[in-house]
Amino acid sequence: MLGRIWAIALNTFREAARIKVLYGVLVLVFGANFLALVLGQMSYHEDVRVAKDIGLAGMSLFGSLTAILLGLFLLYNEVQKRTVHAIVSKPIERWEFVVGKWLGMALVLSVLVGLFALAMVLMLVVQGAGMSDDLVKATLLAWVEVLTVAAIAIFFSSFSTPFLAGIFSLAMWVIGRVTPEIEAATRFASTWIRIVAKVALEIVPEIHLFSPSGRGDVSIHGNFVSWGYVAMASLHGLGWIIGLLALACLLFQRRDFV
Amino acid sequence: MDPAIDVSDLRKTYRTPFARKKVEALRGVTFTVERGTIFGFVGPNGAGKTTTIRTLMGLIRPSGGTAKILGHAIPSRAARFKVGFLPESPYFYDYLTVNELMDLTGRLFGVPAATRKQRADKLIERVGLGRARSQSLKKFSKGMLQRAGLAQALMNDPEVVVLDEPMSGLDPIGRKEVRDLILELREQGKTVFFSSHILTDIEAIADRVAIIARGALTAQGTPAELIQRSALGTDITVRIAADVSIEELVAGASNVRRTGDQLSLTLPADADVDAWLATSRARGAKVISVAPRHETLEELFLRRIASADASSEATEGRV
Numbered sequence: 001m002l003g004r005i006w007a008i009a010l011n012t013f014r015e016a017a018r019i020k021v022l023y024g025v026l027v028l029v030f031g032a033n034f035l036a037l038v039l040g041q042m043s044y045h046e047d048v049r050v051a052k053d054i055g056l057a058g059m060s061l062f063g064s065l066t067a068i069l070l071g072l073f074l075l076y077n078e079v080q081k082r083t084v085h086a087i088v089s090k091p092i093e094r095w096e097f098v099v100g101k102w103l104g105m106a107l108v109l110s111v112l113v114g115l116f117a118l119a120m121v122l123m124l125v126v127q128g129a130g131m132s133d134d135l136v137k138a139t140l141l142a143w144v145e146v147l148t149v150a151a152i153a154i155f156f157s158s159f160s161t162p163f164l165a166g167i168f169s170l171a172m173w174v175i176g177r178v179t180p181e182i183e184a185a186t187r188f189a190s191t192w193i194r195i196v197a198k199v200a201l202e203i204v205p206e207i208h209l210f211s212p213s214g215r216g217d218v219s220i221h222g223n224f225v226s227w228g229y230v231a232m233a234s235l236h237g238l239g240w241i242i243g244l245l246a247l248a249c250l251l252f253q254r255r256d257f258v
Numbered sequence: 259m260d261p262a263i264d265v266s267d268l269r270k271t272y273r274t275p276f277a278r279k280k281v282e283a284l285r286g287v288t289f290t291v292e293r294g295t296i297f298g299f300v301g302p303n304g305a306g307k308t309t310t311i312r313t314l315m316g317l318i319r320p321s322g323g324t325a326k327i328l329g330h331a332i333p334s335r336a337a338r339f340k341v342g343f344l345p346e347s348p349y350f351y352d353y354l355t356v357n358e359l360m361d362l363t364g365r366l367f368g369v370p371a372a373t374r375k376q377r378a379d380k381l382i383e384r385v386g387l388g389r390a391r392s393q394s395l396k397k398f399s400k401g402m403l404q405r406a407g408l409a410q411a412l413m414n415d416p417e418v419v420v421l422d423e424p425m426s427g428l429d430p431i432g433r434k435e436v437r438d439l440i441l442e443l444r445e446q447g448k449t450v451f452f453s454s455h456i457l458t459d460i461e462a463i464a465d466r467v468a469i470i471a472r473g474a475l476t477a478q479g480t481p482a483e484l485i486q487r488s489a490l491g492t493d494i495t496v497r498i499a500a501d502v503s504i505e506e507l508v509a510g511a512s513n514v515r516r517t518g519d520q521l522s523l524t525l526p527a528d529a530d531v532d533a534w535l536a537t538s539r540a541r542g543a544k545v546i547s548v549a550p551r552h553e554t555l556e557e558l559f560l561r562r563i564a565s566a567d568a569s570s571e572a573t574e575g576r577v
Binding site for chain 1: 272309312315316317318319335336338339341343345348349350351353354362363365366367368407410
């Protein structure tokens, strides 16, 4: 079982590594970090703060968008181009195929997040700062966010077109990121709006947990979350990844490949 | 021992997305493929050949009926371990080389690394892709892709080989090579189930043939059985003097051709050939050849398809 999943994952990694857009994203992130260096020079003793903010935001934003892009096309293309016919006719369970696809994406995204983090650290080193515990925690949280978003995209692309799956995935990611704000905004709304919002928020992963800086008194520049928080948030992400992949497997299992 | 493939009353019904109209792709298909034989599956485009094959391979869920491969009810992972499959117009990851495709296939079958390499080398050479082994599949012609597809279908040393249009896209030499490969597989004791549009290929190598039209089988049996049942008449050629009247001889015959002192014709299936020969000899004719004329598989195929179309139209008309 593991051998088959790993074979699909490695093949997916190979496939994703050929997508030229990924290299564009890398250039963009390195460029953003360089911009942080320039902006930092223009600020008054805030150069390290700017580098951290832009570095982490870039990791979360570009990482998640890349996860959506990969999730949408890598699975959909298999069905559309009929490459899936030569695979699922082999002694592989369909769920192994879906998990292998996600794992391959996770490998690519992990390399990307690693490179984003490297770019951020390089800029920080240039500015005389370095990696801290808090930055490691924030990077880990961003990594889990990206992997969760990849599972969201795989889930939607297991039953719909890339266009619809893209809209749904993007909506889920955005809503998950601003869940506390939506809750606060609907606190004084009418009962039915509160009920609708509550139900809607229940079916969305709390992606805001992965970027806690700036909420309340939590800040990457001083008072960041504990390792316990990182573990709990990661478990939340893992739970959603498992749940979404399980649903994707179920839907993929029922599909006819005509 | 279970047959290699046992299909009984297999049905597949699709519903169109919005109108929810029922489309019956398979309407109770039943056939059996014995082990160690070559089974040819013939039908026009849209007849249900590929749907049947995809259902057997677990790509499509049947709406009804049963199908077993080597005694395992589909979809069965245990059966897929022993089956090699070439999809129709095979699409593979075009960024892979044929070596990498074979390696991926071997991994999915759990073939150990050393065996994988050895078997891949042998099969790549066998299908004639030795010189292209390090080229990406993107650069392959349709025929080369077909060969790569055949190689990957044999990577697990299967007991049953299912080939959907294996001759498609191949030139006459390639077709001959595939025919030889299929015969070689049978010699090795493997079962081959293949679909094709090329009836001469099927007639040449298949032990049994099934004809499918509009989702239902219209005929099945050995080529000899199918063709014998449909004897069309007797082809006769005689030498007879040009000034002899042949009016009586050609009465009721078809394909009559008189060239110089040579007369060729076809007597109907129920004609008394001995009596005809006696009459012709009485007129001084010398017999050159007498051969029963059988229907070719192509003629049988066209007739069966036409009758399936006619009966289907009649049914639709009644509805």
